[in-house]
Amino acid sequence: MRIRTAGVVTALTLALAATGCSGGSDDPATPTSAAPAGAGGKLVIWGDDKRAAALKPFADRFGQENGVTVEVQAISKDQQTTFVTASQQGSGPDVMVGAHDWIGNLVQNGTIDPVQLTAAQQQGLAPNAVKAVTFNGQVYGVPYATENLALIRNTELAPEAPATMEDLVAQAKKLRAGKKASELLCLQVGQNGDAYHAYPLFSSAGGYLFGTAANGDYDKNDLGIAKPESIAAFQKIRALGEKGDGALKRSITVENSIATFTAGKCAYLVSGPWAVTDVKKAKIAYDISPVPGFAGAKPAQPFLGVQSFYVAAKGKNKALAQEFVTNYVTTPELAVALYQAEPRPPVLTAAYDQVKGADPDLAKFVEAGRNAVPLPAIPEMASVWDPFSKAESAVVGGADPKTALTAAAKTISGQIN
Structure with missing residues (x-):
C-alpha cells in the first residue's frame, strides 16, 4: 500500500x-x-x-x-x-x-x-x-x-531507535554534517503528497480525518481536516519541511524513497513490509521500530x-x-x-x-x-486522499497550513455532501 x-x-x-x-x-x-x-x-x-x-x-x-x-x-x-x-x-x-x-x-x-x-x-x-x-x-x-508503516533504520548509521521525531532529526543532522548521509529522512511525499505516509505524524500532532460516532464507526459528518488541531498538526509537519528542518521533501517520492535508503543516502525510512525485500537485497543492516511521534505529543498512529x-x-x-x-x-x-x-x-x-x-x-x-x-472504510474516504495529499505537499513546500487545509476541506466537503 x-x-x-x-x-x-x-x-x-x-x-x-x-x-x-x-x-x-x-x-x-x-x-x-x-x-x-x-x-x-x-x-x-x-x-x-x-x-x-x-x-x-x-x-x-x-x-x-x-x-x-x-x-x-x-x-x-x-x-x-x-x-x-x-x-x-x-x-x-x-x-x-x-x-x-x-x-x-x-x-x-x-x-x-x-x-x-x-x-x-x-x-x-x-x-x-x-x-x-x-x-x-x-x-x-x-x-x-x-x-502498516514502521521506521526502518540503517543500524550502521543509527544503532538506536529514536524516541521522538525530534531525536530522529537531530541524529540525522549529525550524520549529514559528518557526510555519512545526504538526506535526513526517507518518507515519501512527492509533488502530489502522500496522505498514507503523512498520517503517523499528522495523528501524533493531534490531527484527524473523521471523528467517530458513539459506536466507534467513523462519522462522515465530522470532517476534521480544517479543524484547529489538524491545522496545528500541519504546522509541525511544515516545520519538518523544506522551509524548516528539511526532513520532509517533495523530492522523496514513491519511486525513490526505498532506493534512496538502500543506497545509504539516509539512515531512516518510513515504509511498510513491502520495503524489506529491497533492503535485504541491498545487504543493509537494519532494524524495525514504531514511527516516532513528536515530543510531548501523542504516539504516532499509522494506518492499519x-x-x-x-x-x-x-x-x-x-x-x-x-x-x-x-x-x-x-x-x-x-x-x-x-x-x-x-x-x-x-x-x-x-x-x-x-x-x-x-x-x-x-x-x-x-x-x-x-x-x-x-484505514477508514467509509465511501467518503475516497474523496479525502487527493485533496489531503496535495495539501500536505504544499505545506511541506512551505505553504500556510490553514490556507492549504481549508481549501482541501472545502473540496472534500463538496464531494461528500
Whole structure:
C-alpha cells in the first residue's frame, strides 16, 4: 500500500477442475457449505498476480473436493474499480481479494455480501483485523494479512531507535554534517503528497480525518481536516519541511524513497513490509521500530491496512464462494502460502505462530502497528486522499497550513455532501 494509483488491468486465467462436495446452511453460526454432493459448478476468484499464484494449488484442491471448476484470474491493477464495473455488468467473479478500505464503496455499490464466519473462526483471527472488515455492524470480509508503516533504520548509521521525531532529526543532522548521509529522512511525499505516509505524524500532532460516532464507526459528518488541531498538526509537519528542518521533501517520492535508503543516502525510512525485500537485497543492516511521534505529543498512529477475501453479491455461485472464504481461507496452510507469496503478518493466529519464528521482522511490524488505526472504510474516504495529499505537499513546500487545509476541506466537503 505504497500509494493509491490507477492502472491498466490484465488477466490471466487458470482453469482448475475436479470431484466430490458437501451440504450447506445459511446460519452464520455454522460453516456454510458449497453445494449438494456431485452438483458441480464453477467458482471464479479474482486477486492480484502474487495472490493468484499462491491460491492456485488451493483452488485446485477445493475443486477436487467439491466437484467444481475453479478459475483464478490475476488482476494486476485498479482492482476495485474493475470489480465494481464488472459486477454491475454481470461479468464479475464469485470471490474478490482486496484491501479492507474498499468495503464502504463495495457495500454502497451492492457488490459484496456479508461473510458467514462462525464465532470460533472469528476468535482465531486478530481482533483489529476483524474490526477493520466490520461495516455497519456486519463482517464483510475474511481478513488474512495486515500491513502498516514502521521506521526502518540503517543500524550502521543509527544503532538506536529514536524516541521522538525530534531525536530522529537531530541524529540525522549529525550524520549529514559528518557526510555519512545526504538526506535526513526517507518518507515519501512527492509533488502530489502522500496522505498514507503523512498520517503517523499528522495523528501524533493531534490531527484527524473523521471523528467517530458513539459506536466507534467513523462519522462522515465530522470532517476534521480544517479543524484547529489538524491545522496545528500541519504546522509541525511544515516545520519538518523544506522551509524548516528539511526532513520532509517533495523530492522523496514513491519511486525513490526505498532506493534512496538502500543506497545509504539516509539512515531512516518510513515504509511498510513491502520495503524489506529491497533492503535485504541491498545487504543493509537494519532494524524495525514504531514511527516516532513528536515530543510531548501523542504516539504516532499509522494506518492499519487489512487484505481480505470478499464474497461477490452478484456472483453466480455464492454458496461455493462462502464455503471457500470461510472454510479454506481460514486454514493455516493457505494463510502461510499467502504469507510466503508476499510477506505480511498473517491475521490467522495459528498461521502467525507458524511463521513468526523464522521471520523476526513480523513481530516488529506488528509492534509498530500496535497503535495503528484501521484505514477508514467509509465511501467518503475516497474523496479525502487527493485533496489531503496535495495539501500536505504544499505545506511541506512551505505553504500556510490553514490556507492549504481549508481549501482541501472545502473540496472534500463538496464531494461528500
